[in-house]
Amino acid sequence: MKKAVLPILMFLLFYLGLVGQAFSGTVVDRILQKGELTVGTTGHYPPFTVKDKDGNYMGFDMDLARMISKAMGVELKIVQMPISDLFGAVQKGQIDIALAGLTITPKRNLRVIFIGPYYVTGQSILAGKSVVASVKGPEDINKPSFKLVVTKGTTSEAVAKAMAPKANIISVKDMETAFDMVIHHKAQALMADEPFCVVMAFRHQDKQLAVSSPFTFEPLGVAMPQTDLLWINWVDNFLMNLNATGKLKELKEYWLSNPSWMKRLPESEGLLYKEKESSLKP
Numbered sequence: 001m002k003k004a005v006l007p008i009l010m011f012l013l014f015y016l017g018l019v020g021q022a023f024s025g026t027v028v029d030r031i032l033q034k035g036e037l038t039v040g041t042t043g044h045y046p047p048f049t050v051k052d053k054d055g056n057y058m059g060f061d062m063d064l065a066r067m068i069s070k071a072m073g074v075e076l077k078i079v080q081m082p083i084s085d086l087f088g089a090v091q092k093g094q095i096d097i098a099l100a101g102l103t104i105t106p107k108r109n110l111r112v113i114f115i116g117p118y119y120v121t122g123q124s125i126l127a128g129k130s131v132v133a134s135v136k137g138p139e140d141i142n143k144p145s146f147k148l149v150v151t152k153g154t155t156s157e158a159v160a161k162a163m164a165p166k167a168n169i170i171s172v173k174d175m176e177t178a179f180d181m182v183i184h185h186k187a188q189a190l191m192a193d194e195p196f197c198v199v200m201a202f203r204h205q206d207k208q209l210a211v212s213s214p215f216t217f218e219p220l221g222v223a224m225p226q227t228d229l230l231w232i233n234w235v236d237n238f239l240m241n242l243n244a245t246g247k248l249k250e251l252k253e254y255w256l257s258n259p260s261w262m263k264r265l266p267e268s269e270g271l272l273y274k275e276k277e278s279s280l281k282p
Contacts, residue, residue: 027096027228036077037069040095043080046199047255048101048220052264060255061099064118064222067247068097071238087111090223097235098223101195108223115236116221118248122214123159126197127182127189132210135189138163149178149187156191159216183207193218195256202259 031037041049041061049059057078069076079095086098090112101121104114125135125148135141141148142164150157152171160169170187172178179200181187190197197211222239224232242248255261 027093027225027231028234030093031072031074031096031231034074036075037065037072037097038077038079038095039065039068040079040081040086040089040098040100041065042083042086042100045101045195046265047195047261049099050265053266058261058264060119060251061101063251063255065097065099067242068235068238087223090225093225093227096225096231101220102223104219104221113224113226113232114221115224115232115239117219118222118239118243119220119252120214120217121194121220122216122218123156123191124194124197124214125189125191125212126179126200126209127212129208129210131188132212135212138215141189142166144168146189147187149181149190151175151178151192154192156193160191163215182209198256199262202262205259 041057043049043051043057045059047059048061049057052058062078065078066076079089081089083100083102086095086100086102087108089095090098098112102108102114104117108114125132125141127135140146143166145168146164147168147170148160148164149170149172150160151174157169157171160167170181172181175190175192175196178187178190178192182190183204194211194214201209201211222235224235226232239248242251
């Protein structure tokens with residue numbers, strides 16, 4: 001009987017230790033002791049995260065990061081890395097949170113906690129204003145006469161083929177080529193992430209372009225470690241407060257409805273966009 005009790009006791013102690021660690025506020029303690037919040041981002045996904053003319057990070061997510069650090073009374077440290085490395089960095093405690101226009105997916109959610117969504121985006125079309133005005137839904141695209149250009153191997157390509165199988169879908173190597181085809185009337189529209197479409201419409205206001213409402217549902221969230229319930233609760237409540245006071249809405253309007261921030265970008269960066277990894281991937 002005693003031999004049976006010992007393993008059970010050891011398991012309980014181990015389990016309680018893990019639970020205690022989750023509740024202990026280890027991440028919060030680390031942030032407050034260092035006086036620094038470490039945020040991971042990609043730095044190449046405007047209008048959420050990108051560098052300005054002086055090499056400083058700017059964007060919807062970067063404003064959000066600054067608001068969080070200010071509310072905590074600590075300095076902000078931004079660490080740039082590929083999107084594929086962000087989740088591992090969160091798990092290992094190398095960064096405190098990840099903010100990079102990250103789509104919440106079931107596979108990603110098995111690795112990290114997601115708080116949000118703080119913004120809902122999806123696949124949109126970018127085209128002339130008259131074309132966008134005529135597209136009320138997928139049925140207006142799903143016909144052989146409609147030429148829709150997408151980037152090969154992306155979420156956009158997969159969505160276009162599933163949503164409009166009858167359309168004349170043209171797959172090209174990159175976004176520059178796709179955009180060029182729309183501008184030169186070789187395609188009626190391109191399909192891409194809504195943020196990309198918004199940025200391109202802002203950058204080329206003389207082309208009279210418009211962006212459709214998203215055809216898909218892609219919620220964006222804050223990626224966080226699962227080891228600290230206090231930290232998770234704090235960020236969740238912080239976002240709730242931003243939403244309730246209208247500050248989150250102000251951020252959305254500034255970064256996705258107002259092209260004025262484009263003046264802060266370097267002029268030599270071309271499209272200023274590196275398409276993020278497919279949201280269909282882990």
